[in-house]
Amino acid sequence: MLKPVSYKTDQHRAYQQALDDFGITELVTKLNNYSDADFESAWIQPQQKEIESLAAILISQLTYSINGKLIAAYLNLIRQSNQDIAPSLINLKCPDASIELPANFPDVAKTPRFLYGDRLRWLSTESDTDWGIVIGRFYSFASDRCCWSWCYLIWLSKNSPSASWTSADIAWEEDLEPISEETDL
Secondary structure, eight states: OOOOOSSOSHHHHHHHHHHHHTTHHHHHHHHHHOBSSSOBHHHHOOOHHHHHHHHHHHHHHHHHSOOHHHHHHHHHHHHHHTSOOOGGGTTOOOOOSSOOOOTTTTSOSSOOSSOTTOEEEEOOSSSOOOEEEEEEEEEEEETTTTEEEEEEEEEEOTTSGGGGTOSEEEEEGGGEEEOOTTSOO
16 A cells, blocks of 8 residues: 655655656556446445545456566667656557568558658757658658658768768658758758
8 A cells, every 4th residue: 555654754745756656646546437337436426535545456466467478569669769768658568579460561551651752850849950852751660659651762962960870761650740942961
């Protein structure tokens, strides 16, 4: 059961931060508002102590039901992207490493968003990001998203930050955005 410190100190703030960082606060909130065909929290009205006990039981059960293939897939994703997995991937079931082409390939439902010659830049909160022109594209499995997606080959502008060490780079469609014709390529 979750037992928060009863006084407001740095220790309490650190405890709360740990609950937030490890997703326990989100789990407790979800249990508090959960609704599906088998359970309706608004109708049952569980008490906070019951919700916290449920959270502890669910975490404990996860320990006993861990799937090695799923752990290996997530670890592979973490190592490939050198960062933590996005929270949206937690419920995602990744396929085995032997990826097959989609059954309907090449008639995939998702048409490419960008065409050859389009001027694009990498999405970034930084003002100093790479940009260039599309010179190729391919449909490939994006292991960090566990799905098939379009990937683009971008000929970098001579003024692009990475142009000092490479002339072209690839990027997933979701990581790119169009730029105006005035941008110096």
